[in-house]
Amino acid sequence: MRPEDLKAVRALPLFASMRQDSFEQLLPASFLQRFPKGVTLITEGDPADFLHVVVEGAVELYATQKRQESAVLVARPVSTFILAAVLRDAVYLMSARTLESSRILMIPSESIRTVVLEDTAFAEAMIAELAQAFRFMVKTVKNLKLRTAVERLANYLLRLRIEAGGAAAFSLPYEKRMVASLLGMTPENLSRAFATLKPYGVNVDGPQVTLTKLEDLERLAKPSPLIDDHEI
Amino acid sequence: MRPEDLKAVRALPLFASMRQDSFEQLLPASFLQRFPKGVTLITEGDPADFLHVVVEGAVELYATQKRQESAVLVARPVSTFILAAVLRDAVYLMSARTLESSRILMIPSESIRTVVLEDTAFAEAMIAELAQAFRFMVKTVKNLKLRTAVERLANYLLRLRIEAGGAAAFSLPYEKRMVASLLGMTPENLSRAFATLKPYGVNVDGPQVTLTKLEDLERLAKPSPLIDDHEI
DNA sequence: CGACGATTTGAATAGGATCAATGGGAGTGG
DNA sequence: CCACTCCCATTGATCCTATTCAAATCGTCG
Numbered sequence: 001m002r003p004e005d006l007k008a009v010r011a012l013p014l015f016a017s018m019r020q021d022s023f024e025q026l027l028p029a030s031f032l033q034r035f036p037k038g039v040t041l042i043t044e045g046d047p048a049d050f051l052h053v054v055v056e057g058a059v060e061l062y063a064t065q066k067r068q069e070s071a072v073l074v075a076r077p078v079s080t081f082i083l084a085a086v087l088r089d090a091v092y093l094m095s096a097r098t099l100e101s102s103r104i105l106m107i108p109s110e111s112i113r114t115v116v117l118e119d120t121a122f123a124e125a126m127i128a129e130l131a132q133a134f135r136f137m138v139k140t141v142k143n144l145k146l147r148t149a150v151e152r153l154a155n156y157l158l159r160l161r162i163e164a165g166g167a168a169a170f171s172l173p174y175e176k177r178m179v180a181s182l183l184g185m186t187p188e189n190l191s192r193a194f195a196t197l198k199p200y201g202v203n204v205d206g207p208q209v210t211l212t213k214l215e216d217l218e219r220l221a222k223p224s225p226l227i228d229d230h231e232i
Numbered sequence: 233m234r235p236e237d238l239k240a241v242r243a244l245p246l247f248a249s250m251r252q253d254s255f256e257q258l259l260p261a262s263f264l265q266r267f268p269k270g271v272t273l274i275t276e277g278d279p280a281d282f283l284h285v286v287v288e289g290a291v292e293l294y295a296t297q298k299r300q301e302s303a304v305l306v307a308r309p310v311s312t313f314i315l316a317a318v319l320r321d322a323v324y325l326m327s328a329r330t331l332e333s334s335r336i337l338m339i340p341s342e343s344i345r346t347v348v349l350e351d352t353a354f355a356e357a358m359i360a361e362l363a364q365a366f367r368f369m370v371k372t373v374k375n376l377k378l379r380t381a382v383e384r385l386a387n388y389l390l391r392l393r394i395e396a397g398g399a400a401a402f403s404l405p406y407e408k409r410m411v412a413s414l415l416g417m418t419p420e421n422l423s424r425a426f427a428t429l430k431p432y433g434v435n436v437d438g439p440q441v442t443l444t445k446l447e448d449l450e451r452l453a454k455p456s457p458l459i460d461d462h463e464i
Numbered sequence: 465c466g467a468c469g470a471t472t473t474g475a476a477t478a479g480g481a482t483c484a485a486t487g488g489g490a491g492t493g494g
Numbered sequence: 495c496c497a498c499t500c501c502c503a504t505t506g507a508t509c510c511t512a513t514t515c516a517a518a519t520c521g522t523c524g
Contacts, residue, residue: 063374063378065454087359088367094370123359124349130362130366131316134366135320137372138369141376145416149480150479175503177501188481189481232322232323424472427473
């Protein structure tokens, strides 16, 4: 593992405060690997053998049922995923695939479970991470149950604008089909939702989005920090 | 606090393994209170001042947006809720109200956050609890995104049957309006979903449900442990 | 008994999904 | 460099799902 990668991983909230010897205990059995775009990393229902850390690239976490599939979230550097399955020594509830060429650090679940019992600081970090992940999922449920597809899109765009530093123009972080899946709709319906939002100052050109009537869009979207703010 | 209540709380997975002195440290500032049916215990957006433990009764956790509201889960004895908000020292993402006359133990967030740093066993239990709560929310999202309303109801009934020990007849645990809200539909739509399921052997008389064609219902519902089993 | 709320049913509407067809790029191989 | 292919995105038409509004029934509780 390259020193700069090691450093990035160590800087993660989850690993930043743990003892050095604990951290080093995790490393021997771990490995960092590069995967091309579109590779399935884990499959739902399989035992959680490794904690995964996205060091570079992007990973889609999605769920399937018969023919259908739906994206639940996208993990970006540097973050972990399927932490809960690892800690409970359970099966994965979601599958994961790379959205682009990515480098993934894989740490054996066994090591994680051992170290968490020995290093209090690591346990604390774990608690914070899990609590945040839980809250994210609560927000996701609220988003799905209390809003229509158009409202979800409107709020998503407002959020992207904030993450772009408040710029009126920004670009979608993923292909539209992925955005549609994340927001819980079909690609066709996303196209129509964009068309619906046009009178609210939403202009789309490929991946580029421009918001020209922020007030109008916000009046429609009714954004709420208790759903849209991923920091709290 | 009555000795038998203390014992029940102590027996909770979250509190069972912690040190006695830690447990006792939580108690002085805590109080157990009885609330009648329909009382709002917490309101979304408020700071999380207390961890709540349902000692007796039932508490609905729900989310609101403008006029709408939607139930996310029901907390039954003996379980805790809003643990994540407490640990992160954040605001509540959901509101809570008693569904029936209930007794609630309230433990100051401050105490929880202090003790979790001092008692490793408590921290471990917290991790397990949070991981389980996270996984429950993932299942909820999958249920919402991958199934229609009729499918959600069908699977819910199959689950209730299992929880009733496999009996063909059982009763709904809540009023139908609450079931509808939990499953993400309107009361009218729940009525119609029940009607849709009649050919699949679902007979309803008030709160009483009887399933007479289990195979047919399962073929429709396509139950999945990765969504419906709350144990894994 | 009367009021209220829960539930059901009907009718109309809105929200989304599906199916089908077309246009556009990006990447590949000649 | 160009043609070809494939997949994404858009649009139209249609169908299905679910919500809304309204009204009727039912049961419970005071």
